[in-house]
Amino acid sequence: MIKVGVCGYGTIGQRLADGVALQKDMELIGVADVAPTLAIRALKEKGMPYNLFLSVEDYRSDFEKLNIPVSGTMEEMVQKCDIILDATNAGVGAKNKEIYSKYEKKAIFQGGEKNSVADVFFHGYANYEKGIGKQFLKLTSCNTTGLIRAVDCLDRDYGIDRVAITIVRRVADPGDYHRGLTNALQIDKAPSHQAVDLMTIMPHINATGILIHTPVTHGHIITVVATGKKKITKDMALKSFLNHDRIRVVKISDGFLGNSSFFKYARDLGNPRGDMYEIGLWEDSIVETGDDIMFAINIPQESVTIPETVDGIRAACEMQTNRLEGVAKTNEYLGIGKWK
Amino acid sequence: MIKVGVCGYGTIGQRLADGVALQKDMELIGVADVAPTLAIRALKEKGMPYNLFLSVEDYRSDFEKLNIPVSGTMEEMVQKCDIILDATNAGVGAKNKEIYSKYEKKAIFQGGEKNSVADVFFHGYANYEKGIGKQFLKLTSCNTTGLIRAVDCLDRDYGIDRVAITIVRRVADPGDYHRGLTNALQIDKAPSHQAVDLMTIMPHINATGILIHTPVTHGHIITVVATGKKKITKDMALKSFLNHDRIRVVKISDGFLGNSSFFKYARDLGNPRGDMYEIGLWEDSIVETGDDIMFAINIPQESVTIPETVDGIRAACEMQTNRLEGVAKTNEYLGIGKWK
Amino acid sequence: MIKVGVCGYGTIGQRLADGVALQKDMELIGVADVAPTLAIRALKEKGMPYNLFLSVEDYRSDFEKLNIPVSGTMEEMVQKCDIILDATNAGVGAKNKEIYSKYEKKAIFQGGEKNSVADVFFHGYANYEKGIGKQFLKLTSCNTTGLIRAVDCLDRDYGIDRVAITIVRRVADPGDYHRGLTNALQIDKAPSHQAVDLMTIMPHINATGILIHTPVTHGHIITVVATGKKKITKDMALKSFLNHDRIRVVKISDGFLGNSSFFKYARDLGNPRGDMYEIGLWEDSIVETGDDIMFAINIPQESVTIPETVDGIRAACEMQTNRLEGVAKTNEYLGIGKWK
Amino acid sequence: MIKVGVCGYGTIGQRLADGVALQKDMELIGVADVAPTLAIRALKEKGMPYNLFLSVEDYRSDFEKLNIPVSGTMEEMVQKCDIILDATNAGVGAKNKEIYSKYEKKAIFQGGEKNSVADVFFHGYANYEKGIGKQFLKLTSCNTTGLIRAVDCLDRDYGIDRVAITIVRRVADPGDYHRGLTNALQIDKAPSHQAVDLMTIMPHINATGILIHTPVTHGHIITVVATGKKKITKDMALKSFLNHDRIRVVKISDGFLGNSSFFKYARDLGNPRGDMYEIGLWEDSIVETGDDIMFAINIPQESVTIPETVDGIRAACEMQTNRLEGVAKTNEYLGIGKWK
Structure with a gap:
C-alpha cells in the first residue's frame, strides 16, 4: 500500500484525495490545508472521512473554535507518506518541495508550478515511462x-x-x-x-x-x-x-x-x-x-487531471512499470470506461 | 408502504424520485417519461436503479435501439401507485390528471400548473393541515x-x-x-x-x-x-x-x-x-x-421543493396528520437538519 | 465663463469632459491622465478635441512615440482652472487635493473618495444649497x-x-x-x-x-x-x-x-x-x-453622475444660487428633458 | 443620386439607413417597419430624420396614438426607390421579393435569407464583379x-x-x-x-x-x-x-x-x-x-456588413464597375481608413 498525502484541499486537492481514496493499492494518509475554508467546513460536516493536517499555524485557533479535529502538522503528514500530491496555489509548491526533499519523499506538482520544480513534466498516456522511479513529477495543466x-x-x-x-x-x-x-x-x-x-x-x-x-x-x-x-x-x-x-x-x-x-x-x-x-x-x-x-x-477542468495524477503515483512509485498497465489500474479503481 | 410514481423525469422529477427513494415508509414504483433524454441515458448508465415507464409511444423504438429497459406504460405505472408526483412540463399535468382521476389515484402537481388543477395549493410548513386526505395538491413554486x-x-x-x-x-x-x-x-x-x-x-x-x-x-x-x-x-x-x-x-x-x-x-x-x-x-x-x-x-431552485412535495405525500395519504410530525419524518429521511 | 479641468480620463472622466464641453457658460481647459490608455488613443484618433495634460511623467515618452500632443502637466492645467473635476481612481483624489489646495482651486471628487476629502457630500437635487460657495464637494456614487x-x-x-x-x-x-x-x-x-x-x-x-x-x-x-x-x-x-x-x-x-x-x-x-x-x-x-x-x-452607471457633478460646479462656483435654477441650467445644456 | 429604401428597421436596418444617409451619391428615401419598436420610438424622439413607411397595417393606430408620422406604405416606398435593402427577419425577405419584382426594383437581402432568393451571393471585396448590374444580391452573414x-x-x-x-x-x-x-x-x-x-x-x-x-x-x-x-x-x-x-x-x-x-x-x-x-x-x-x-x-456583428451592403448598391446599380473604385467610394463616405 503506497501511502499518499494531499497538500492543499482546494478544487483540485479535494478531488485528488477522493481519487486516491478509491485506489485499492493506495492509502490516503490525509490532507493538509491552511484555513477553515468552505471545503474544510464541508469535510467537517461529512464527519472527517479524511485526516486533516495544518500547513501553517496561523488559523489553528479558528479550527479549534469550529471543533474541526486536526491530526497534526503538514510536516508530520509528509513524514507518514511515500508520496505527496501538491495541489497548493501556484508558487507554494516550490516552497513545499523543500519539506518533501528534507524527508526524501516523492511528490507530484500540479500545472500551476514552473516546470523546473520537477524532474519530469508528466502525462499518464503520453510519457508514462519518463515518470518511472522519478522523485518529482509535474502534471500537465x-x-x-x-x-x-x-x-x-x-x-x-x-x-x-x-x-x-x-x-x-x-x-x-x-x-x-x-x-x-x-x-x-x-x-x-x-x-x-x-x-x-x-x-x-x-x-x-x-x-x-x-x-x-x-x-x-x-x-x-x-x-x-x-x-x-x-x-x-x-x-x-x-x-x-x-x-x-x-x-x-x-x-x-x-x-x-x-x-x-x-x-x-x-x-x-x-x-x-x-x-x-x-x-x-x-x-x-x-x-x-x-x-x-x-x-x-x-x-472538465476541475477533475480531468485526477486520473493522470494517479498515473503519476504509479509511475513515480514504480507500482506499474508498464504504461498501459499503469493507466489501466487507475481506470479500474476510478470506474473509468465502465460506461462503455 | 405508500406506493409512489413520478411522471416526468426532468430536473424536478429526477430529484423527486431520489427523494422518495430515501423515504423508508414509501416505495418508488418508477418514473415515467417520453424520450431518451440525457437524464434517461444517465439512468441507463447507472444500471436502472428505478423502473422506467413510457408516457407516450412515440419514441419506443429509440429506447429499444439504446437497450434501455422499459417496464410498461405510464398508465400501467399509475395503476400500481397510491399517489403520483407530476413533474411534467407546465400544462401536461392538467392532461395527466384525467388518467389519475380515471384510476382514482392521488397526485401532487408542481408549481407550473394552474392552481385550479388541484384541491389545495400546498406548503408543508405553512398549511400542511389543508392537504390532509386531499386527492390533488399543487405545490408552491x-x-x-x-x-x-x-x-x-x-x-x-x-x-x-x-x-x-x-x-x-x-x-x-x-x-x-x-x-x-x-x-x-x-x-x-x-x-x-x-x-x-x-x-x-x-x-x-x-x-x-x-x-x-x-x-x-x-x-x-x-x-x-x-x-x-x-x-x-x-x-x-x-x-x-x-x-x-x-x-x-x-x-x-x-x-x-x-x-x-x-x-x-x-x-x-x-x-x-x-x-x-x-x-x-x-x-x-x-x-x-x-x-x-x-x-x-x-x-436552490432545482431541489428546494422536494421536501415540501414529500410532505405533501404524507398529508394527502394521511401518513401523518400532524404538521410537525409530517415534516419531521420527511426531514429525518432526507437527512435535513443533521448538520446542526 | 467658469474654467473647468478634468483629472482622470477614464469612464467617468471622459463623460465629465463631454458634459462640461456642452455647458455654454463653462470652458473646458483640458483633461489630465497618466498613460496612453484606449480612451486617450481614441481622443487622438478623434483629433484631440480636448487639450491633454500629463498627471505624471512616467509615460511621457510613450505619448511622444504615439504622436499624441501634450499641452503640459496636470499641475499646469490646475492653475488655469477655476474648478477641477477629479475622476481619478479611488484614493488618488485625496492626494490630488493637495495640488488643488496649493493653488486655492475648487474641486469636486467622485464617489470613490472618502467623505472626509470634501466639505460637503453633494447631490444636485437633494442638497444643492449645501454646496454653494464651498471649495471641495464630493459627489454621491x-x-x-x-x-x-x-x-x-x-x-x-x-x-x-x-x-x-x-x-x-x-x-x-x-x-x-x-x-x-x-x-x-x-x-x-x-x-x-x-x-x-x-x-x-x-x-x-x-x-x-x-x-x-x-x-x-x-x-x-x-x-x-x-x-x-x-x-x-x-x-x-x-x-x-x-x-x-x-x-x-x-x-x-x-x-x-x-x-x-x-x-x-x-x-x-x-x-x-x-x-x-x-x-x-x-x-x-x-x-x-x-x-x-x-x-x-x-x-446608467457610467453617465448618471454627470448632471449632478455639473450641478456641483454651479453650486461651488455660485453660478446659480438657487437649486432649481442651477439644475435647470445643467439640464438645458445637457439636453435633459427635451424628450418630454 | 441612387434612391435607396430600407425594409426592416431593426439592428441591421437602422445601421443600413445610417450608412446610406452618409453616401453623397445616394438618397435615403425612407425606412419601413411594422410596429412602434424601441428603434422607431427612438427615431421619433430624434425628430424623424428618416421618413417612415408601414410594412403592414396592423399597428397603424399605435403609430397614430404615439404621434409618430408615417409617410406611406412600404409598397409606396418601394416605388420611389431604385434599390431596396431588405433587413427584415429571416424569411420575410423572400416574401418581400415579390413586391420588389412587381415594381422591377433591385434589392439586397441580408444573410438570414436563403441563397436562392438572390442572383448572386455577394461580398464587396471578394466578388464585386459578380454583383455588377444584377437585380438581386444576398449579402454574406x-x-x-x-x-x-x-x-x-x-x-x-x-x-x-x-x-x-x-x-x-x-x-x-x-x-x-x-x-x-x-x-x-x-x-x-x-x-x-x-x-x-x-x-x-x-x-x-x-x-x-x-x-x-x-x-x-x-x-x-x-x-x-x-x-x-x-x-x-x-x-x-x-x-x-x-x-x-x-x-x-x-x-x-x-x-x-x-x-x-x-x-x-x-x-x-x-x-x-x-x-x-x-x-x-x-x-x-x-x-x-x-x-x-x-x-x-x-x-462587430451589428455593423460589419454595412460597408459590403453599400458596396452591393454600387455594384448592382453599376455606380462603379471596378471593384476597388466601388469599395473605395464606400470607404470614403463611411469614414473608413481615416484613422490610418
Whole structure:
C-alpha cells in the first residue's frame, strides 16, 4: 500500500484525495490545508472521512473554535507518506518541495508550478515511462492533459505532424468570486502555453494555438486542427477516440449540446460533485479539410487531471512499470470506461 | 408502504424520485417519461436503479435501439401507485390528471400548473393541515416554497403584517440551452406571482414584490422586507431562522459570498448532484429599519421543493396528520437538519 | 465663463469632459491622465478635441512615440482652472487635493473618495444649497445619485419616513477585464453603503438596504420600498416621477424589458457612447402594499453622475444660487428633458 | 443620386439607413417597419430624420396614438426607390421579393435569407464583379463578411489553399432578451455554415470550421488556420492586413484585450451607437506552425456588413464597375481608413 498525502484541499486537492481514496493499492494518509475554508467546513460536516493536517499555524485557533479535529502538522503528514500530491496555489509548491526533499519523499506538482520544480513534466498516456522511479513529477495543466489524450491517441495510431488549437476557456469554477469575466471574450498573446506544453511532452509534434477566455464555469472547449503524417479520415479518428478509455465520444444530436451538458450528465449520473474524469469528444464535430482533420473536445477542468495524477503515483512509485498497465489500474479503481 | 410514481423525469422529477427513494415508509414504483433524454441515458448508465415507464409511444423504438429497459406504460405505472408526483412540463399535468382521476389515484402537481388543477395549493410548513386526505395538491413554486419557509417561521413566532420582496432570479439551470439571458437584467410586471402566491397560502399577510431575471444558473436570491405586527429585532428573527430545520443560516464572513457558494458547498459535501434541500439565509444580511426587518435568502431552485412535495405525500395519504410530525419524518429521511 | 479641468480620463472622466464641453457658460481647459490608455488613443484618433495634460511623467515618452500632443502637466492645467473635476481612481483624489489646495482651486471628487476629502457630500437635487460657495464637494456614487433623485422627489412632494432598498448591481462596465463575476450572484454585508449615504444626504429619512452583484454590464436596477409619512398611492408616486426631468418613466409593455433596453435605446437615439443621463423608472413596477409603495429604477452607471457633478460646479462656483435654477441650467445644456 | 429604401428597421436596418444617409451619391428615401419598436420610438424622439413607411397595417393606430408620422406604405416606398435593402427577419425577405419584382426594383437581402432568393451571393471585396448590374444580391452573414475580408486579402496577395476556422460566437446583441445563453458554451454540428459560405464565394479554397456559441454580446472572435499555396510568414500576413482599409490591426499589449475593447473604443471614438465598420485583427495573435499561419479576428456583428451592403448598391446599380473604385467610394463616405 503506497501511502499518499494531499497538500492543499482546494478544487483540485479535494478531488485528488477522493481519487486516491478509491485506489485499492493506495492509502490516503490525509490532507493538509491552511484555513477553515468552505471545503474544510464541508469535510467537517461529512464527519472527517479524511485526516486533516495544518500547513501553517496561523488559523489553528479558528479550527479549534469550529471543533474541526486536526491530526497534526503538514510536516508530520509528509513524514507518514511515500508520496505527496501538491495541489497548493501556484508558487507554494516550490516552497513545499523543500519539506518533501528534507524527508526524501516523492511528490507530484500540479500545472500551476514552473516546470523546473520537477524532474519530469508528466502525462499518464503520453510519457508514462519518463515518470518511472522519478522523485518529482509535474502534471500537465487541465487543458493540456485533456488535449494530449486526444492528440496522443491519434499520434500513436497514425502519426501526427502538427496541430493548431483554439482553446475556448472557462474563466472561473463554480463558487469562484475572486476571478471572473463579464460579457467579454478575452484573448491571450499567442501561442498559448498549452501548445508549447504539448511540444514539451511530445517534442516530435509542431504545435501552436490561440486561447480565448469566456465567461462560463463548466468545461473548456478546444478545437484541434491536426495534420497527420498521412491523411487521417473522420472514420480513422473516430475509431481511435472510441478506443480510448478517457475519451467519452458523444453526439450533439443525442443532447450533448455544449460544455454544460457534460456537467449536467455527470450530476445525473450521481458522480460526486458532478465530476467527470473523461474528456468529451463530439462525433458530429469531426470534419476533414484537405489533409487536415478538425474536431472539438470538452475539458472538465476541475477533475480531468485526477486520473493522470494517479498515473503519476504509479509511475513515480514504480507500482506499474508498464504504461498501459499503469493507466489501466487507475481506470479500474476510478470506474473509468465502465460506461462503455 | 405508500406506493409512489413520478411522471416526468426532468430536473424536478429526477430529484423527486431520489427523494422518495430515501423515504423508508414509501416505495418508488418508477418514473415515467417520453424520450431518451440525457437524464434517461444517465439512468441507463447507472444500471436502472428505478423502473422506467413510457408516457407516450412515440419514441419506443429509440429506447429499444439504446437497450434501455422499459417496464410498461405510464398508465400501467399509475395503476400500481397510491399517489403520483407530476413533474411534467407546465400544462401536461392538467392532461395527466384525467388518467389519475380515471384510476382514482392521488397526485401532487408542481408549481407550473394552474392552481385550479388541484384541491389545495400546498406548503408543508405553512398549511400542511389543508392537504390532509386531499386527492390533488399543487405545490408552491421554488421561490415561493423557500420564501414561505422564512416568512412562515417569523409569522408563527411573532406575527407578520406585510412583506415586500425583491426576487433576483436565476434564468436557467445548469445544462439548459433552451432558455437563457445574456448580459441583461430583465424585469417582470409587478407584483410578482410569488407575492400573490404567498397571499394565497397565507391570506392574513399583505404581500407584494418585484422580480428581476439575472443571467446565472445557481440559486435565486430573495430580499424580504417584513413588517411585524410588533417590531421584530435582528436577534428575534435570527432565533426563529436558526430553529427552522429547512433554513441554513450562514455568514458571508465564513465564505458564503453568494448563491454559487451554496452550490459549491453542497458539491463539497458530496450531496448527489450538488443539491441542497435547505434555503440559505445570510446572518449578515439581516438589518432593521424602523419597524421593518430586512434579510436575504438563497433558493436552490432545482431541489428546494422536494421536501415540501414529500410532505405533501404524507398529508394527502394521511401518513401523518400532524404538521410537525409530517415534516419531521420527511426531514429525518432526507437527512435535513443533521448538520446542526 | 467658469474654467473647468478634468483629472482622470477614464469612464467617468471622459463623460465629465463631454458634459462640461456642452455647458455654454463653462470652458473646458483640458483633461489630465497618466498613460496612453484606449480612451486617450481614441481622443487622438478623434483629433484631440480636448487639450491633454500629463498627471505624471512616467509615460511621457510613450505619448511622444504615439504622436499624441501634450499641452503640459496636470499641475499646469490646475492653475488655469477655476474648478477641477477629479475622476481619478479611488484614493488618488485625496492626494490630488493637495495640488488643488496649493493653488486655492475648487474641486469636486467622485464617489470613490472618502467623505472626509470634501466639505460637503453633494447631490444636485437633494442638497444643492449645501454646496454653494464651498471649495471641495464630493459627489454621491452612481447608485446613490440615481436613488436619491427618486426618493427626493417623493420626499419633497409627500414626505418619506423610511426606505428599504435592494440594489441589483452590475459588476463591470463594457470593456472591463480587470473585474467581473461569472455565473454568480454575490451579496455584500448589509446595510449597503448606498442606504447609509442616503441618510447622510437626507438625514431625516431612515434607510437600509441589501446589495447583490450580478454578472452584467449595463445598468444597476434598484427596488425601493418606501414608507411615506402619509400613504403614497401609485398615482401620487407616478405624478412625482413624471415631473422630474432626470427620471425617464417607461413601460415594460413598451419594450423596456430590462437594463439593457435603456442602453439599446440610448444607442438608437444616437447619444454619444450610448449614454443616458436620466434614470429609468418602470411605471409597471410601481405597486402598493399596506402603507408602503414599491418601485424599480434603472441606473446608467457610467453617465448618471454627470448632471449632478455639473450641478456641483454651479453650486461651488455660485453660478446659480438657487437649486432649481442651477439644475435647470445643467439640464438645458445637457439636453435633459427635451424628450418630454 | 441612387434612391435607396430600407425594409426592416431593426439592428441591421437602422445601421443600413445610417450608412446610406452618409453616401453623397445616394438618397435615403425612407425606412419601413411594422410596429412602434424601441428603434422607431427612438427615431421619433430624434425628430424623424428618416421618413417612415408601414410594412403592414396592423399597428397603424399605435403609430397614430404615439404621434409618430408615417409617410406611406412600404409598397409606396418601394416605388420611389431604385434599390431596396431588405433587413427584415429571416424569411420575410423572400416574401418581400415579390413586391420588389412587381415594381422591377433591385434589392439586397441580408444573410438570414436563403441563397436562392438572390442572383448572386455577394461580398464587396471578394466578388464585386459578380454583383455588377444584377437585380438581386444576398449579402454574406456578419461572420462570413468579416472572415472573407481577412482570407481574401491573403489570397489575393499570396494564394490560399485551405482554411480551418473556429468561430467563438456572441449569442445576442445588447438589448436582446428573446435569445441568450447562460453559463454555457454551445457547439453546432460541423462544418459551420460560414466555412461553407466562404467556399461558395471563393470556390477555389477548401474550408471547414467549428462554431461555438458563447454568452456575450459584443463581437464574435474567429481564429483562422490558413494554409497558403506557399508558406505565408507572420510578416507577410501582417503586411496584407495593414493594407486593408476594413481591417483594423491592433495589439493586446496596447489594451485591446478582447472583443469588448473594440466596443469600448468605438464608444470612446464617439461613433454612433458605439459601432465599428472594421474587423479587428490582433497582431499578437498571429503565429506560424509548419506551413500554416494562424490568427484571430474580431467581428462587430451589428455593423460589419454595412460597408459590403453599400458596396452591393454600387455594384448592382453599376455606380462603379471596378471593384476597388466601388469599395473605395464606400470607404470614403463611411469614414473608413481615416484613422490610418
